[in-house]
Amino acid sequence: MKTIIKLILTALAVIIIAKFLPGVSLDDSLTTPLIVALVLAILNILVKPLLIIFTLPITILTLGLFLLVINALIILLADKLIDGFGVSSIWTAILFSILLSILQSIFHSLIKEEKK
Numbered sequence: 260m261k262t263i264i265k266l267i268l269t270a271l272a273v274i275i276i277a278k279f280l281p282g283v284s285l286d287d288s289l290t291t292p293l294i295v296a297l298v299l300a301i302l303n304i305l306v307k308p309l310l311i312i313f314t315l316p317i318t319i320l321t322l323g324l325f326l327l328v329i330n331a332l333i334i335l336l337a338d339k340l341i342d343g344f345g346v347s348s349i350w351t352a353i354l355f356s357i358l359l360s361i362l363q364s365i366f367h368s369l370i371k372e373e374k375k
Contacts, residue, residue, distance in 0.1 A: 261370075264370065265367065265370075266293065266296045266297060266300065267293070267296075268363070268366040268367070268370070269296035269299065269300070269359075269363060269366075270292035270293045270295065270296040271292070271366070272358075272359055272362035272363055272366060273285065273292045273295050273296060273344075273359070274292050275362065276355055276358050276359060276362065277292075280351065280354065280355060280358065281351075282346065282347035282348060282351035283345070283346055283347070283351060283355055284344070284345040284346075284347075285343065285344055285345075286343035286344075288343060291341065291343035291344060294341055294343075294344075295337060295341055295344050298337045298340055298341055299333065299334070299337050302333045302336060302337060303333060306333060306336065307329060307330075307333055310329045310332065310333075311326070311329060314329065327353050327356060327357070328349075328353070330352075330353070330356035330360075331349055331352035331353040331355075331356050332352075333356075334346055334352040334355055334356055334359075335349065335352050338352075
């Protein structure tokens with residue numbers, strides 16, 4: 260149940276970011292943000308660890324900042340896999356990644372506070 264709530268909150272974050280960030284397009288369907296959240300979760304589980312291992316030297320050299328590029332690549336891959344979701348450039352994907360992380364942190368902290 261907690262995973263479903265996290266996916267819904269991630270979908271909500273995707274909707275909010277797509278409304279305010281130019282370069283991110285999302286169709287009017289309500290299922291597309293849910294699909295984006297699900298695909299991002301699957302890609303973060305399956306692809307991201309491999310990318311981190313393959314790019315470990317450059318990640319160490321940049322003191323971890325290359326992880327922003329890896330997150331952007333994951334978002335661009337999701338863009339290619341999902342028809343109703345689009346990101347215009349790598350810079351937009353990096354900004355989308357940063358904003359998505361911030362919103363997810365805020366939403367997940369609200370879930371933890373409700374349990375207390």
